[in-house]
Amino acid sequence: MVDSPAFVKDATCIVGIGQTEFAKALEPSEKQLALTAIKAALDDAGINPSEVNGLSSYTMENVEEFDIARNLGLGDVTWFSQVGYGGGAGCGVVGNAAMAVATGQCDVAVAWRSRKRGARTSRPWAGVGQRVSGHPQWSRPFGLLRPVDEVAMLARRAMHEYGWTRDHLANVALAFRAHANRNPSAQMYGKEMTRQDYTDARWISEPLCLFDNCLETDGASAVVIVRSDRARHCPQPPVSIHAFAQSINRQHQVMTNYFGDDPLEGPAWACARRLWSLADVGPGDVDVAQIYDAFSPLVPLSLQGYGFCAKGEGGPFTDDGALEWPNGRLPTNTSGGGMSEAYVHGFNLITEGARQIRGQAINQVEGAEVCLVTSGEGVPTGALLLTAAR
Amino acid sequence: MIEGILLPELDDDSRPFWDGCAAGELRVQACGECGRLRFPPRPMCPWCQSFAHNWNAVSGRGRVWSFVVPHAPLLPAYQEFAPYNVIVVELDEDPTIRMVGNLVASEYQPINSVDPYSIEIGQPVRVVFQRLGEGEEAVALPRWVRA
Numbered sequence: 308m309v310d311s312p313a314f315v316k317d318a319t320c321i322v323g324i325g326q327t328e329f330a331k332a333l334e335p336s337e338k339q340l341a342l343t344a345i346k347a348a349l350d351d352a353g354i355n356p357s358e359v360n361g362l363s364s365y366t367m368e369n370v371e372e373f374d375i376a377r378n379l380g381l382g383d384v385t386w387f388s389q390v391g392y393g394g395g396a397g398c399g400v401v402g403n404a405a406m407a408v409a410t411g412q413c414d415v416a417v418a419w420r421s422r423k424r425g426a427r428t429s430r431p432w433a434g435v436g437q438r439v440s441g442h443p444q445w446s447r448p449f450g451l452l453r454p455v456d457e458v459a460m461l462a463r464r465a466m467h468e469y470g471w472t473r474d475h476l477a478n479v480a481l482a483f484r485a486h487a488n489r490n491p492s493a494q495m496y497g498k499e500m501t502r503q504d505y506t507d508a509r510w511i512s513e514p515l516c517l518f519d520n521c522l523e524t525d526g527a528s529a530v531v532i533v534r535s536d537r538a539r540h541c542p543q544p545p546v547s548i549h550a551f552a553q554s555i556n557r558q559h560q561v562m563t564n565y566f567g568d569d570p571l572e573g574p575a576w577a578c579a580r581r582l583w584s585l586a587d588v589g590p591g592d593v594d595v596a597q598i599y600d601a602f603s604p605l606v607p608l609s610l611q612g613y614g615f616c617a618k619g620e621g622g623p624f625t626d627d628g629a630l631e632w633p634n635g636r637l638p639t640n641t642s643g644g645g646m647s648e649a650y651v652h653g654f655n656l657i658t659e660g661a662r663q664i665r666g667q668a669i670n671q672v673e674g675a676e677v678c679l680v681t682s683g684e685g686v687p688t689g690a691l692l693l694t695a696a697r
Numbered sequence: 698m699i700e701g702i703l704l705p706e707l708d709d710d711s712r713p714f715w716d717g718c719a720a721g722e723l724r725v726q727a728c729g730e731c732g733r734l735r736f737p738p739r740p741m742c743p744w745c746q747s748f749a750h751n752w753n754a755v756s757g758r759g760r761v762w763s764f765v766v767p768h769a770p771l772l773p774a775y776q777e778f779a780p781y782n783v784i785v786v787e788l789d790e791d792p793t794i795r796m797v798g799n800l801v802a803s804e805y806q807p808i809n810s811v812d813p814y815s816i817e818i819g820q821p822v823r824v825v826f827q828r829l830g831e832g833e834e835a836v837a838l839p840r841w842v843r844a
Binding site: 437438439440441442444445446447448449450451452453456459460461463464467509510511512513514557558560563565566567568570 | 701702703704705706708711736737743762763764765766767768771772775778780781783785793794795796797798799808813818838
């Protein structure tokens, strides 16, 4: 246990979740998508927008807080904050909202992510200039241009150092696809994939192929957070935010994290140490997991970082259907995740985690009481432990 | 749309490295107090918090730590060479000092001049420099050949 008292532990609950349609191209603006998801989450919570006085979002979010407030007719907002690093932010966005509610800075907090990414021009790497400034100057001039290239470098090293294979990565892609096939909200609903499809797919950045990548998605997701005493009076089964942690591990560099003593020991490791020290449960108690999956290798890297297996065993851990619902030992990304449901910077992993604890998921893990949700490995990150409120 | 190869924007921290490349020398920042090498360059030593530093010429020899082979879709100036390789090299002087680069057949040949399927982690390499751009805009990029 850590020295400081755990003010956040079980002090708050997720009482509302909402989302828009997920698709490669949606007509509404990011603003409309954000408002739609937040309104749905508030309706789910049975809370009027006028009661919301906390707003939590990503630094990459394009819809500003004041705009959310004046569109939805919020009252006086007394707390607002943002978390950086894109796919690393999601759990921090929710965790910060939980801290703000727990410490009395606000009473009803909304956290959300709205994103239109389907358009080619919206890809973050589409805007690079002829001259590359800051830390990307050490990689982009050499043709390491896209996030997939940056992660592929770590994947190749993990394959070399640990003996991981493409079969392990296929295990990840196939498990998440099978989950999405049953989920009508998923972009890959009904679109089946075989191991042969994976093997035959075109390369994007060897050793990663098309199906090692997440989807490109337009859509938004949101959650509503209140104190746990109030949560008991909300219409939905309350989902306790049991523990929350973030980390920028020592010597870290964003995405091109090749420069520390062991680049394969990413931010997940430091985040996990803090998370488990704040929690009453350990990795062996986790019934279902939502692991950030912008690229398939991040899943085995995260699995070993969060202590589900020994270092180096993240690849083999995925064998024998370990990640698959309903019979795997750790059903993971049960809605299809970023690779097969939608890529909303990992926020749909949080809403799915809440659904699992409520008992309302499409691919419901029977009796799920503890869900780990993680944000991106390879960038400054965060994680949440969601539990059934007692 | 971006037309050419991307070049580094030299800044206070990085300029001595790129100046070294232009002079045909691979230089790594070293703490002026404790002497430890660090990369990428930055103002403060993370081990002793000193701002003092030197730029040490290193041997330019190392080993392939990892590599990738990018395929389309890529920026046009890179896509015309795809599939090409990008490698990370760990330096002989300190294997935790790693640099992103490309394995080429010689300093005069492009980033797809080596068969990517012949690259293996652990292969010894040495640095060469390829000059890009014109006049005052010119930058020398470190590339790597088999040692």
